[in-house]
Amino acid sequence: MSTAQNRERPRRSERSRQAILAATRELISESGYAKVSIEAIAARAGVGKQTIYRWWPSKGSVIFDSFLALSESGDGTGIELPDTGDLEADLKLVLRATAAEFADPDFERPIRALNTELIHDPDLAEQYRDKLARPVDDAKKARLRSAQQAGQLAADADLDLVLEVLYAPLFQRWLLRTGPLTAEYADSLVDITLRAFRP
């Protein structure tokens, strides 16, 4: 569901909303975050600026919603991580994929744009946690919980902390460009994490 959608006011033009979100996504991909302006979005979407200001409180929330719309189309409830029984192998698969994604220039620009907004806007960050991060984190934690039951992970491990130890180094490397995001690096993080949280 969209940030500003309101069931009691169905007067909103779905056509315009989609055009705005699509234009935002296109502009970020093409020109990068710096060149995304409300005017450019409105022009690209064939929409009056007021229609954007009417429904979104800030440029950041438009950008956020343009991501949200993407993930919604793929119905976030059904996310699931591989569970072959081999935790190490499963995690390495997933973390290598994440590293590859961050390293892909096509993915980089939009994600960097999104993170820029999250850093400055606590409200947006909260929405991010609720609507985008949580479903994914829940899926990851489900896999970890399964590993706990299989005795591969300490039963009392704080799963949020596990995820932080697993992902935060990767995220920081990417954000500040402090090192390469290789498959080996992903593997190292999995190894370290499993050692830290083994029973």
Place this chain on the structure above:
Amino acid sequence: MSTAQNRERPRRSERSRQAILAATRELISESGYAKVSIEAIAARAGVGKQTIYRWWPSKGSVIFDSFLALSESGDGTGIELPDTGDLEADLKLVLRATAAEFADPDFERPIRALNTELIHDPDLAEQYRDKLARPVDDAKKARLRSAQQAGQLAADADLDLVLEVLYAPLFQRWLLRTGPLTAEYADSLVDITLRAFRP
């Protein structure tokens, strides 16, 4: 030494340089990153805009230099971490202090401003690593190396990785506001890290 200082052009006004860096720091502290503009800096510093454009390539580099100037005054070469022989205690002391610093609203605004620039400007990020992060990291690694020699840490541990596992979760929590930065959390990170990298 400043980013753009040039020994061959001693004509540069040190007075103006200091006024610009001071004005930048003040503006960030008072109004937050969003309201810091070149025009505002110039006006506050009582300086022509051209004097800023002449010596700095971007707003980000002015902001960066305004931080650099601060840390220079305290001559960064002499940084040293406590070494009581008790690695766990020493690390917890340091990490608790870091967590407290990030949680302090007065520190938060400038650091967040700096990070915003680093995310978007790879050149700046490189300078950050070289001039601000490296001295601190070197001090931290010196302490870790001492721990390795004392057999408290695996001899083959990648110290950069150790620092990432130790600090990245804290950094991520702060940046995305995904959780509280308490002393307990700092302690947990130390515990986890020591478990992961013990001999």
Place this chain on the structure above:
Amino acid sequence: MSTAQNRERPRRSERSRQAILAATRELISESGYAKVSIEAIAARAGVGKQTIYRWWPSKGSVIFDSFLALSESGDGTGIELPDTGDLEADLKLVLRATAAEFADPDFERPIRALNTELIHDPDLAEQYRDKLARPVDDAKKARLRSAQQAGQLAADADLDLVLEVLYAPLFQRWLLRTGPLTAEYADSLVDITLRAFRP
């Protein structure tokens, strides 16, 4: 009668029409011509914008009708100028009153607003002549004709021209603020006109 009134469509809401005209008058009096917008009129009248656009072709015609409504209430057919037999005295009385009216700030704003519209909209100007100016001019010409019969005015005088010589200087002074609109000035105009058109 209203510009757009239509006897064959009794569906029109008289309530809305009156509210619109009243709101228009109020807005002109309060804020002056520049701040009168269709949106402001609709909001003040508690009326949808479409109701205005449905029944009036332009903002000017709403303004015009808001004047027309005023003069209608006082049934324009019965206008008559004083006729004491002394043309000079009668004209001076009338012209002094006109000068005082123009000089009154409360009258000034609305009349200036109306004239602005008339200048730019020939259709409106025609309506003005037919519905507002003619009845008054006819009354004035009746008085002049009476004076012709009494031998106080040249029998072949073009009465439209007499009115122009009498009133246009006053109107121009007011519109362009080229001089004060005093009783003496009004008297001068009467004197000049009588001298020009005496038998």
Place this chain on the structure above:
Amino acid sequence: MSTAQNRERPRRSERSRQAILAATRELISESGYAKVSIEAIAARAGVGKQTIYRWWPSKGSVIFDSFLALSESGDGTGIELPDTGDLEADLKLVLRATAAEFADPDFERPIRALNTELIHDPDLAEQYRDKLARPVDDAKKARLRSAQQAGQLAADADLDLVLEVLYAPLFQRWLLRTGPLTAEYADSLVDITLRAFRP
């Protein structure tokens, strides 16, 4: 030499000023008053909007200056009316020309635009009187004074009033389109005026 040479001198770009005034004139002639916007003027002149806002307080004053610039080029001090000794003939010549000018559609649009601004802006009206109207009026009054000395006009006639009686009816007819501006009409006005003010 003096340390403060021309401190107050505004560093205004004459190039931009001329471009703005020319663009304004062109836009009024082409599209009429309604379509003249600051943005259009700036775009046509190849100038930033701020450059207009920096030097002119209102759209009206830009329009006014665009007229002023025209009349200045022809050095207003040298205006002189024909003086053949025959006042009636001279005035008819002049008034016929004025009537023709007002009737010419090419002249009409700009003059109407200017008058719209004058009606609403007392400051502008004052400038108009001082800078545009006065020189012309002085020339007209010079001719009338010459007629007074020749005994063709009452020695005590108020020349400002003479001009009003002569021109205001014409101006009013044109502004409100209350009648045709023919040569005959111009002649009538001269006849009436001479009769009113003869010795």
Place this chain on the structure above:
DNA sequence: TTCTAAACGAGACGGTACGTCCTGTCTTACC
């Protein structure tokens, strides 16, 4: 000490984008 060229403060310039206001049209829901 004088000269000269740079750096300087000031701020105008052509522009881009902002966020607001209004236009005239269109849509929805009520009456």
Place this chain on the structure above:
DNA sequence: GGTAAGACAGGACGTACCGTCTCGTTTAGAA
């Protein structure tokens, strides 16, 4: 079907800054 409400595309408003570009005025090093 007229109405109140108000969303819509569009466009102008007046403001804030951008980065560049003159202006005179310091000012520091070379002559």
